[in-house]
Amino acid sequence: MTQSLTRFGLCVGAALLLYGLLAGCQSKPETTATQPALTDSVTKAATDATTDSASPFYCVPGLQAGPIRATTTEADLIRLLGAENVVRDTIPLGEGDWLMGTTLYKGTPDEAQILWTDDQHFAKPESVIIRPAGTGQSRWVTNHGLSVGKSLKEVEEINGKPFKLSGFDWDYGGTVTDWMKGKLQSSYDVAVLQARFGYEGENPAAEKVSGDRDFSSADPNMQALNPVVTEMIIRFK
Numbered sequence: 749m750t751q752s753l754t755r756f757g758l759c760v761g762a763a764l765l766l767y768g769l770l771a772g773c774q775s776k777p778e779t780t781a782t783q784p785a786l787t788d789s790v791t792k793a794a795t796d797a798t799t800d801s802a803s804p805f806y807c808v809p810g811l812q813a814g815p816i817r818a819t820t821t822e823a824d825l826i827r828l829l830g831a832e833n834v835v836r837d838t839i840p841l842g843e844g845d846w847l848m849g850t851t852l853y854k855g856t857p858d859e860a861q862i863l864w865t866d867d868q869h870f871a872k873p874e875s876v877i878i879r880p881a882g883t884g885q886s887r888w889v890t891n892h893g894l895s896v897g898k899s900l901k902e903v904e905e906i907n908g909k910p911f912k913l914s915g916f917d918w919d920y921g922g923t924v925t926d927w928m929k930g931k932l933q934s935s936y937d938v939a940v941l942q943a944r945f946g947y948e949g950e951n952p953a954a955e956k957v958s959g960d961r962d963f964s965s966a967d968p969n970m971q972a973l974n975p976v977v978t979e980m981i982i983r984f985k
Contacts, residue, residue: 805887809941813876822870842919857884910966945975
C-alpha cells in the first residue's frame with residue numbers, strides 16, 4: 749500500500765486524488781488548535797484572493813481548507829461542525845487501496861475527506877480531498893477561484909498559462925501533475941494544490957488524451973474535450 753499511497757501523493761496528491769478537495773482558508777472559525785502564523789507567501793495569496801474569504805469553505809493551499817489547519821484534529825472538527833457533519837470513514841486512494849480518515853458533510857455537494865498524518869489520533873491533516881456527492885454545486889473554493897465544476901479552459905485562465913495533467917481512463921487519470929509555475933502553483937510545490945478532471949459521455953478526443961502519461965492542457969484534443977474539475981486536493985506545507 750505504501751507504493752500506491754506514494755503514487756496517490758504524486759498523482760492524486762502531487763501529480764487527486766486529486767481533487768482532490770483541501771489547506772484552505774476562510775475567515776477562521778476558531779478551533780482548539782493553535783493556528784500557525786501566516787508566511788509572506790500565504791499572506792500574499794490571501795491578499796490576491798478572488799472570492800469571499802469569510803466563507804467557511806474558502807481554501808488557501810498550504811495553509812487552510814475552511815476550518816482545517818495544519819494542527820487541526822478530528823475532535824476539533826466535531827466540536828466546531830457538530831458530530832453529524834464529521835464521520836470516521838474509509839477513504840479510497842485508487843487501485844483498490846484505502847486508509848481510515850474523516851469525511852465532512854458526507855453525502856452532500858460539500859463532502860470532503862481528510863487523511864491524517866497522525867492516523868492513530870486523527871490529528872494533523874495530511875490532505876483534504878474535495879469529492880462532492882449528490883447533486884448541486886460544492887462550495888469549496890480556493891483563493892484564486894478554483895472550484896469543482898470549472899472547465900479546463902477556465903482553469904487555464906485562472907492559472908494564467910497551460911498546465912500538465914495525466915491522461916484519462918485509469919485510476920489517477922485527469923490529475924494535474926504540473927501547474928508549470930502558473931498562478932495555481934504559487935510559491936509552493938504542485939502537490940499543495942491539485943485538481944482532477946473528468947468528462948461525461950463519448951468524445952473522440954478522449955481516446956487521444958488517455959493513458960498513463962502527461963498531456964498539456966493546451967493539447968488540441970484536450971481543448972476539444974474540455975473536461976471539468978471533479979475533485980480537488982488541498983495539502984499542507
